[in-house]
Amino acid sequence: MLSYTEENYLKALLKLSFQNEDRPEAGTNEMAAYLGVKPATATDMLKKLKEKDLVTYKKYGKILLTDIGRKNGIAILRKHRLWETFLYEKLDFSWDEVHEVAEQLEHIQSAKLVDKLEEFLNFPEFDPHGDPIPKANGDMPAIAKTLLAELNAGQNCKVAAVKDTSTLFLRYLEKLKITIGTKIKVLEVIAFDGSLNIQIENEEPRSVSMKFAESLFINQLP
Amino acid sequence: MLSYTEENYLKALLKLSFQNEDRPEAGTNEMAAYLGVKPATATDMLKKLKEKDLVTYKKYGKILLTDIGRKNGIAILRKHRLWETFLYEKLDFSWDEVHEVAEQLEHIQSAKLVDKLEEFLNFPEFDPHGDPIPKANGDMPAIAKTLLAELNAGQNCKVAAVKDTSTLFLRYLEKLKITIGTKIKVLEVIAFDGSLNIQIENEEPRSVSMKFAESLFINQLP
């Protein structure tokens, strides 16, 4: 049985490994920063996780999840995303409110609860932020990894997921009436500052910054 | 903010105060036994709770909840019973499975979550065991406190709640097709051993033990 804290370390490592697709390992400071603890604390915990065969760890080396560690991390991510979906769909929580509560709910221990919750929600594939929900066996739908910023003028796409899940960004999206699935057409790319002119569904064209375009994952449309 | 453990002590004290209607206070050993810790541990924690003004406590004296302590305890009970209702009604958990998971869920911190959950469940008054669910303001429907064992031959009643929530008892009730609201008629009281002959709804009459009759709270019917 893993402690609340151990679970958080595994989840952090998993998230960091997604963030750098080609580099699935992380460093001590990186993990500490992500978890809001001091590096010394992370060192201690990583040694402990190594003892439990959940991560590979060597002094001054990079950290990787073992297969068991990965399996556990994915189970937590699954719970997190199912709870987010529940909060959003059944309890009318907004996009930016779900995360904080799901951080707590993801640590509830009950295999039956997770599976029943999934069934109750009708086996959703994606959470409210568009991130894929792992199945009970650990399978996970492919992650969209094209950013809006990578498109050229004239191309069409559908919003697949948010890269930035900060409240500020999510509120801004709400204001622009952008949710998962919203269609966007790129009208023009401004070379000067990387900003885009886009058309959201059939609304009036508007401009968004490069920072904005780098925060949205999309699926291209023909 | 209360710790997980502090919350459990408050809830325990509240539960013990319900168990002895006329004696709302508890002793150190009693609490320790209830919580599964050693008396020395309970002593330490009670001192801490006293510092926080959640209980009244004096060396070698009985323990009582303060108003603040009671308020907090009721908030936890509210969460516990709402989650039990959710598990039972929405996720198809059985009578005897809900408690364990609700023990974990009751510690999730989010006022919005509790209130939204209550709304989602349609403001239930009683949990799956028939126990009253406190409202957001702390109000609580009256508790049925007549036992089936107190009735005489010829009297009718409706099952209001279970006094014993052990798996063994709940499973037995299921077998007898007794749930909250089931009508029972007392046909005969056997003076020898306190057992009863009863009719459950319109089933064949059957005998139940005194122990059984002392484990069910009922509301009398005319």
Added chain:
DNA sequence: TAATAAAGTTAGATTAACCTAACAAATATA
């Protein structure tokens, strides 16, 4: 009421998760 039993407390340890401060290794840069 004196002896015994039950209930409750204290002191001193332990464990998990955290910290600070000082140090060591690895990496980047002048």
Added chain:
DNA sequence: TATATTTGTTAGGTTAATCTAACTTTATTA
């Protein structure tokens, strides 16, 4: 490549919640 910077580790300490063992107070009973 020597030095500076970044990254990571170690040692020693803190806090919350637990324990055991010894002790004290209160309650029961012979």
